[in-house]
Amino acid sequence: MSPSVFSNIAVALLVLGVIIVIHELGHFLVAKLFKIKVETFSVGFGPRLFGFRRGETDYRISALPLGGYVKMAGETPTDAITGAPNEFMSKPKWQRFLVAAAGPLMNLVLAVGLMAGLYVYGTQVPEFMSGQEGPMRMFEKLGFVRIAVLPEHVLDRRGQMHDLIVMTYDLHSEETSPVD
Numbered sequence: 001m002s003p004s005v006f007s008n009i010a011v012a013l014l015v016l017g018v019i020i021v022i023h024e025l026g027h028f029l030v031a032k033l034f035k036i037k038v039e040t041f042s043v044g045f046g047p048r049l050f051g052f053r054r055g056e057t058d059y060r061i062s063a064l065p066l067g068g069y070v071k072m073a074g075e076t077p078t079d080a081i082t083g084a085p086n087e088f089m090s091k092p093k094w095q096r097f098l099v100a101a102a103g104p105l106m107n108l109v110l111a112v113g114l115m116a117g118l119y120v121y122g123t124q125v126p127e128f129m130s131g132q133e134g135p136m137r138m139f140e141k142l143g144f145v146r147i148a149v150l151p152e153h154v155l156d157r158r159g160q161m162h163d164l165i166v167m168t169y170d171l172h173s174e175e176t177s178p179v180d
Contacts, residue, residue, distance in 0.1 A: 013065055017043060019107065020068040026106030027070040027099055034095045037086040040071035072099075 020043055031038050037056055042048075044062030051060030062068075073079070074087025081089055088096060 017065060019110070020065075022106050022110045023103040024068045024070050026102035026104075030099045030102035031070065031072055031088070034091055034099065035086055036088050036091060036095075036099065037073035037084075038070055039073055040069070042071070043068045045069070 024041060024043070028038055028041055039056065040058045040060065042051075042058075042060045042062050044060075044065045045067055046063035048058075048060045048062055051058060053059070072088040073084070074081045074089045079087075081087060083090060088099070091099075
C-alpha cells in the first residue's frame with residue numbers, strides 16, 4: 001500500500017476518534033451532572049491499550065477504534081445493583097433519558113458547530129467548482145450551452161465581488177434563456 005493510503009486511513013481514524021470522543025463526552029458529562037458514577041470512559045472496544053485513572057473513572061484507549069463507551073455503575077441488569085444513589089438505574093427515568101440522549105445531541109452540536117464555522121470562516125473551493133471554471137463550463141465545453149458573463153458584479157456574503165452570469169445560449173437554436 002502507498003503512503004497516501006496509510007495517511008488517509010490515519011486521518012479517517014482520527015476524525016472517527018474525534019466524533020466518538022464528542023459523542024461519549026455527551027453521555028459522560030450528563031451522567032456526571034446527575035451524579036452518576038462513571039466507571040469507564042473508553043475510546044474503542046476490547047482490551048485496554050493504555051489510559052489513566054482519575055477519581056472513580058478509568059479513562060482508556062482500547063484496541064478496536066470503531067466506537068467507544070461510557071460504563072456507568074448499575075447501568076446493565078447484569079451489574080450488581082445495590083440501590084446506591086449514584087447508580088444509573090437508581091435515577092429517575094427522565095435523567096436516564098437525558099444521559100442516553102446526550103451523545104446524539106453532542107453529535108448534532110458538533111455538526112452544527114462545524115457547519116457554522118465553515119459558513120463564517122469559509123473554506124477552499126476546488127477549482128472545478130469555482131467562478132469561471134464552474135460546472136456550467138463543462139457543459140459549454142461539451143457544446144450544450146454557451147455562457148455569457150455580464151459586466152455587472154455581485155457581492156457575496158463576505159463582500160467580495162464576482163462576475164454575474166445570467167444568460168446561457170442554446171447553440172442549436174441561437175436563442176437566449178435566463179439562468180436562475
